[in-house]
Amino acid sequence: MSLPELREEVFRANLELADNGLAPLTWGNASGIDRETGLVLIKPSGVAYNLLRPEDLVALALDGKIVEGRLRPSSDAPTHLALYRAWPEIGGVVHTHSIFAVSFAQAGRPIPCLGTTHADFCPGNVPCVRALSKMEVEEDYEANTGKAIIEDYQKAGLKPLEYPGAVLSRHGPFAWGATAGAAAANALILENIARMACLSLDLNPGLGPIPEYIIQKHYRRKHGPDAYYGQKR
Ligand SMILES: [Zn+2]
Numbered sequence: 196m197s198l199p200e201l202r203e204e205v206f207r208a209n210l211e212l213a214d215n216g217l218a219p220l221t222w223g224n225a226s227g228i229d230r231e232t233g234l235v236l237i238k239p240s241g242v243a244y245n246l247l248r249p250e251d252l253v254a255l256a257l258d259g260k261i262v263e264g265r266l267r268p269s270s271d272a273p274t275h276l277a278l279y280r281a282w283p284e285i286g287g288v289v290h291t292h293s294i295f296a297v298s299f300a301q302a303g304r305p306i307p308c309l310g311t312t313h314a315d316f317c318p319g320n321v322p323c324v325r326a327l328s329k330m331e332v333e334e335d336y337e338a339n340t341g342k343a344i345i346e347d348y349q350k351a352g353l354k355p356l357e358y359p360g361a362v363l364s365r366h367g368p369f370a371w372g373a374t375a376g377a378a379a380a381n382a383l384i385l386e387n388i389a390r391m392a393c394l395s396l397d398l399n400p401g402l403g404p405i406p407e408y409i410i411q412k413h414y415r416r417k418h419g420p421d422a423y424y425g426q427k428r
Pocket residue numbers: 290291292366367
């Protein structure tokens with residue numbers, strides 16, 4: 196993908212967050228990376244989605260240096276960059292403050308896998324990443340947010356593309372994917388499964404997870420070597 200194509204994709208991914216109601220006001224940001232050059236394109240900080248233009252996206256090197264752009268990058272850029280540096284398989288990152296995903300984040304709870312909609316997305320609970328310490332927040336908040344996500348995934352042995360999103364304790368969701376478009380779609384799925392889980396737990400507070408064999412069936416028929424969902428490419 197060329198840089199102009201990436202710019203168009205990241206621009207669209209940002210608009211999708213707004214169009215899908217995931218990021219009211221300026222509460223969200225999407226980015227994408229060109230792995231050949233290592234350049235990341237990200238939403239500028241505090242710019243309303245209806246005023247955003249493709250040329251406003253800021254190009255950053257993986258170390259955070261601004262390579263191109265007149266505007267300041269999203270304040271969450273260091274979190275995006277930490278994820279790109281740690282996980283070479285991802286090509287897009289999205290952060291939102293969508294209501295139901297934030298609700299799980301604020302409650303400090305993972306999103307439990309209660310049905311097949313969730314199992315199609317990831318083969319288990321959506322992780323709730325640990326809260327940051329006072330020192331981590333004061334020292335380098337956004338970069339340490341990325342560090343906490345990466346550490347929690349490492350500890351739990353989770354693959355980023357199998358679990359393409361998490362909620363951050365007391366904060367909100369981050370989602371990612373092979374491309375910026377996939378990351379935006381994953382942010383929407385994350386919000387929907389969070390909403391479904393909330394409503395299901397309302398109706399039946401004692402509800403447990405669905406059996407592992409159903410999770411595996413649904414996840415594997417859609418993802419991985421033996422997938423048969425959708426059309427052959
Ligand atoms: Zn945030």
